[in-house]
Every structure is written in C-alpha cells, then in structure tokens.
Amino acid sequence: MENIDAKQLKRVLKPIHLWAIAVGLVISGEYFGWNLGWGVSGTIGFLIATLVITVMYITFIFSYTELTTSIPHAGGAFAYAYRAMGPFGGLIAGYATLIDFLLATPAIAFSLGAYLHFLHPQIGVLPSALFFNVVFILINISGIKESATFSVFITILAVAELLLFMGVVAPSFKMDNYLANPMPFGWGGVFAALPFAVWFYLAIEGVAMVAEEVKDPKKNIPRGYISALATLVFLALGVMILTGGITDWRKLSNLDYPLPEAIGIVLGKANGLTKIFASIGLFGLIASFHGTILASSRQVFAMARSGYLPRGLASVNTKFKTPHWAIIAGGLISFIALFTGTTGQIIILSVMGAVVMYMMSMISLFILRKKEPRMERPFAAVFYPVFPAVALIISTVCMFAIMYYNFKLSLIFFAGLALAIIVFMLMGKHKLKILDDVLLEKAQEIEI
Template identity: 35%
Template sequence: MSNNNESGVVTYNEVSADYLDNRQLKKGVAGWVLLASLGVSYVISGDFAGWNFGLAQGGFGGMLIATVLMGIMYTFMVFGLAELSSSLPTAGGGYSFARRAMGPWGGFLTGTAILLEYSIAPAAIAVFIGAYVNSIFGIDGPLVYAGCYIAFIGIHLLGAGEALKIMMCITGVAVIALLVFALGLIPHFDVNNLLDIAVNTEAAGATPFLPEGYIGIWSAIPFAIWLFLAVEGVPLAAEETTNPGRDMPRGIITAMVILLIFAFGVLFLAPGVAGSEMMKDHGAPLVGALQVVYGENSSIATFVNIVGLFGLIASFFSIIYAYSRQVFALSRAGYLPRFLSITGERKVPTMALIIPGIIGFLLSLTGEGDLMITMAVFGATISYALMMLSHIILRFKEPNLERPYRTPGGIFTTGIAFILSIVAFASTFLVSLEAAMWAGIFYAILVAYFAFYSRHHLVGKVPDEEFAAIAQAESELS
C-alpha cells in the first residue's frame, strides 16, 4: 500500500501491472457528428413527456420563464464544459474536472451527483415509455420496463461503436416525429390556449400568465430542466472520441443549439393547440395535442405516438451509455468497487452497464415518473454547480493549462451558470420535498462509502488521478 496522500485526504493502493489493460475503452469511435447526436439523444425524451408537468406548477408563463432561465444556464454551462472536456478528455467527465480543480473530495461529490442523475433518469423514462406503449398496445408496467433495460443494455454490450451508431439512427427517427408534430400543429396554434389554466387568487402575483404567481416560476424549474437534462453527459465519451480537443466543443455546442429549438417548439405548440389545462398532466402531450386537432385515431397522431417512442428510447438508450462510463471512471480510480470497471474483448464495462440497470429497473417499478424527474434534477444540479465551480477555479489555479477551446465570456459565463444551478437545486425542495429527501439519502450513502472506505483504496495510475498528480507536481515546482 502506498501512502501517497494529498494532505492526508486519500490513500492510493498499488495495483497489478495489467490493471489498466483490463479496463480499456475503444478509442476513436466517435467524431463530432456522433457526439452532437449523443447530446441530442440524451435529452430528446424530455420533448415527448415530462416537461408538461411544469404547466401544472406554474402555468404557461411560469414554465416559459423557467425554460428561458434554464436555457441560459445550460447554454452557458455547455460553453464551460466545451472548454473543460477539450482540456481534460477522460471518461470521468465532470468527476475529472472537479478532481483536477478541487481534489478527491470534489471529484467524488461531482461524479456521484452525476451518477445519481443518470441512474434515476432512465427509470423515469422507462415509466414514460410504458405510458406510450400502453396508449398503442395496451401493455404497461414491469414487462415494458424490464424489456427496455434488457434490450438496450444488451445492445451496449455489443460495443461502443455499434451502440452509438444505432443510437444516432434512433435519434434521427425521433427528430422526424418532432418535425411532423410541429408541421401538423403550427397552422392550428392559438395564443389564447396558452393561458387557459384557472388563476390561483391566493398566490402572490397570480395572473392568467402566471396562474400560480411568482412561486410557480420556481416550481416549474425542475420540469424546464427536463428539456435539457443530460446534455452535459457528452464529455463522458471523451476517451472514445477521435479528436477530443476539436470534436468535443463542436459536438456539445451543436447539440445544445438543436435542443433549444426543440424545447421552445414543444413548449409553445402543444399547449398552444390543446390548451395548457389539458397538457399539464397528460402522459403523452405531443400525441394528445395532435388528437385534439386530427382525432384520436388519426394517422398523424398514431404516427407521432409510435415514432415518438423512438425519442424516449433514444434518451433511455444513451443515458445507459452515460451512467456506464461514469461508473467505469469512478470504479477504475477506486472510488467505487473496482470490479465495475473491468472491460472484456469488446472494450465495454459489463458490470457498469448491468448493476445500475438493475437498480434503475427496481426504481421504475414505483411508476412515479414525475417524482424521479425531481430526484434526477437534484443530482444534476449539484453536479452543475460543482462543474462550473471547477471551471472558475481552474482558470485561476491553472491559467496555462492547454485549452483548445475557451469559453466565451470566461468565468463570467460559468459564474452565471453556477448561480442558476444553485437556484435550480433549491427548486427541487419546493416541488417535492419527498423526492429531494430520497435523492439526498442515496447521495449521502455514496458519500459515506467514500468517506469511510474508498478514499483509502484509490488507484493512482489512472488518467483522472494522473492528470491531478501532474498538476500538483507542476504547482510544487513552480
């Protein structure tokens, strides 16, 4: 055992010579187009279901303002992540950035917050897939959820290149569904439909635009986040990217531009045709809006219903990829049990795909999609704050770090994203104290594991830890 401590915070263990040989990802399988597709794929399910619950919290006005604020937060955050991922291209993503900026504790707190988000989000999406399947075939529940996990984890086990290409095709089909939805509803849009939710006269500042008053804006934030949630996962593909310094910024920024267009498209069109009152708790809002105009059994509504499944599947499929890479990176460095990072002949982390999948399936059995959205947002917003803080710290701590891409506006940009992420984190307690408390318990369990065990059993000879060790050595020399 080597006591190579950072101020006594952690202990690094010696490992066998073939340790890293058994933990290798396939290099060069993704260029910027695949990365952009991956970014859209992570998020696109949010356009098909889940966002509309924000209408119940804040009405159209509250949801619109929340979406504008979160659109700013995510856009500015993406600019920061484009810089960080081009400078520190490892499979750890946010964990690697925070590890470099704030040490092992900062890295672990960030990585586990991301893991909390990515473990829970697929469970929520599985519930929404069940609602869509039920509307088409009359089948819902555990069989649908289990089928999703088994089928798509199985595809990922075939290899990263194969999985990412299949994911891009699925995402393309989902984009077609969104375009058909938009073209079908634009002629029938009526701005008066947006404001049909009854005004809560007891709420401060309540108007037809803000039926739940000012507090409704804050309450709608977790559901506005659902329109962008997980785009920050693109850097997790860094070790499998052809040229991270060039491809990462291009891919994640392109994805964000596309997602902004989709987000405001569905937000205006669905309630602008069917009414916010009808959309606020609809299980399949895009289909419901089309049915109002064209009839329940119309071909266009049926098409979007069936093809819309691909949007949910795309996000489900891609977030499985994301959680497996986050688990892989944390496990490879010893923060999580090391067996989770072992890769086979196809260079995929088998146990990092399967174990979180089992946990996600068990969570999906609750059927509480909106509750799990809030839990996922709890973890996500913690990671956002820590990643933006990492960008700010590294600008001061390591001004000479090679940065193939530099964030427009520098720390001012990421500082705004940091502030908005704190606001977004606080909103989870407002929407559902139960969800925030459950997420907090899961997070606390992981933190306790690190505090009492894994920080004494880390592995120094992995990319994320070596990056930090080099930086520390350079700092001591200077």
C-alpha cells in the same frame, strides 16, 4: 501489474456521433416530462422558467466544454472535481452525476411504457419498461461504435418526428388557448417549474462520459456540443409553445404521453396518423433511453476504475471493448427505481443530481483556472468568468427551488450523499490518491 488495455476504451467517435449522442440523450425531454411544469406554473410561467434554464444551459455548455476538452475522461464532472478539489469534491460530483443519469433512465422507461400503452392498452406500462431495460443493456454491451451508429439513426428519426409534430399542430395553434390562465401560481410557480424546464436539456453533458472514445477530442467535442445545443433549444421552444396553444393546456399537464394526445386532439384519436405518430414517438424516447444507459455506464466505469465503486465494475469486455459490468449495474438500479417511484419523483431526483453536478463543474472550472493556469485548454470557456458565473448562479437557484418545493425528495438525495461520504471515510478512500491519476494526466495528451 494490471493490464492497462483491460481498462481502456476505443477512440472511434466523430462529431456526427457526438451530436447524435448529445441530442439523443436529451430528446426524450421534448416528448414528456416538461409538461408537468405546466401543472405548477401555467404556460407563461413555464415559458419564463424555460427561458431562464435555456440561458443556464447555454452558459453552462460554453463553460463545461473547456473542462471536457482539457480533461477528456470518462468520469466527466467526477474527474474535473477530483482534480480541482480532491477526493471529497470528486465524490460529491460523482454521486450527483450517478443520480442524474441512473435515474433519468427509469424515468424514460416509464414514458416508453406509457407510449406503448397509449398504442396498445392491453400492454402494461411496467412490463414494457422492464423489457426495454434488458434490450438496451444488451445493445450497449455490443460495442460503442455500434451503439453510436444506432444513436445517429434513431436521433435523426426523433428530430424529424418533432419537426413533423410542429408542422401538424401549428395550424391549430390559438394564442387565446396559450394565454388562458397563464400564471395561476404567480412567480412562485416559475420557481416550482424550474426542474421540469431542466428536463428539456438534462443529460446533454453526458457527451463528457464518452470523451475517452472520441477521435481528436480538441476539435470534435466543441462541434458536437454546440450543434446539439442549437438543435435542442429550437425543438424545446417550438414543441412547448405550439403544444400549449392547441387546447386547454390543463388537459395535457399530467400525462406521460402529451404529444400523441396533442396530435389526437388536432387530428382525432381515430385518425391513422395519430397512431403512426405515437409509434414513431417511441424513437425519441428510445434515443434518450439508449443514451442515458451509455452515459451512466461510463460514469460507473470511471468511478470504479478510480476505486470509488467496486473495481470489478471497471472491467472492459475483451470482445466488445465496453464496460459490461458497469452497464449491467446501471440496469439493476433502473429496475429498482421502476418498482419504487413515479415518473415525476424520478425526474425531480434526476434533475437534482444534475444541478448539483453543474454547480460542482463550474466551481471546478474556477478553481482549475487558479490552480493550474498552464493546463492545456483546447477550448476556453466563452466570456469567462461571466458565463460560468451565470451558470453557477442559476443552477444554485434551481437547487434551492427543488429543495423548497420537494423537501422529502431532497432529504432522500442528501441522505444518500451523506451515506456515501460516511462509507467513503470508513474505507479510508479520502486518504488515497485515485489509481487513474495517471489516466487523468495521460488524457491531456489527447490521443487521436
């Protein structure tokens, strides 16, 4: 019989770790990527899209936390959908989550390379992106508590820098700049901008991936999620609005390093503070880069442990108690994406994975309420059924908007899903109960 300890993770994470992991996962979205939304919608069009997406995330997180605390499983949405809808539900949610996190990693790596290139033009974007991949694979293998402690440190620095950024650019904000050409593409632009607004918050759900490593998850997971969401809403709106009013926003709408450029406009590119800011700006990107590697590896680990991916990927390192092969596999996917895509394309695919996963999660919540009414729910969804319904409706609208404005990328996403389903059926996996059903049941006991 297989050694259970070889597929168990240590419970060491506290609320401060969860806040840092959640904010750290997302915070790079405040540093780059969102500004591409201006290019398709203008400042006011993008503000409307962002407010809609903020409502989606508030309703989603206050619903998703019910699933995370009821089923604290490293598979996240994959585990919830499997329990609610069976093998095919688990496969679709698992595939979407893998796309979400595995492709967020190279998108952030591209921006890390761009920030370094901004500081030192002789350093190429791609070589530095590949270098960061290797370094953070090694850090993540070294241990979850060590990784989480690093997340706390780097996330606090990243948040402090965004507050500093807002303080520096606020005096230069001009409403005339912000309202210049506010909706050049009309309401169609608002829909086109939705995936870039999602980038402000994408990956906050990654806290679910470390649920098996949380002390007292009943109390600590809600605390981590809610404090992180409040932090991110404030930062997203503050950075977006203030940046849009310092100059002609079109100068910043297609860059991978909009914040250093904005500081350069305000202070002058020769100013020492501009270089210092860009240097510190690496912290926000590093926080998210580190976090997405952590979250994606737990998803690979959970799906491998369940037999949906090669079982060797579910091995836990005996010394560090981390899923080392799952971490390395995610790194290889990131390498491939860096060589084959652009930042914008990778962001859109990652967002598509995210919104499909959000849809599957909310559907799972409704099904489990009917199917398992007596399941222990340490945190009940707020304003049920309104909040999960709102989250489901907005995420569905997002999916169709992405499909309409990015048809070829959508074909790639769904072709990958179709291939996964075909392989799944040919291997007969849909006829088997996954091996960690026991772990799903045991997770409800919620060990401290």
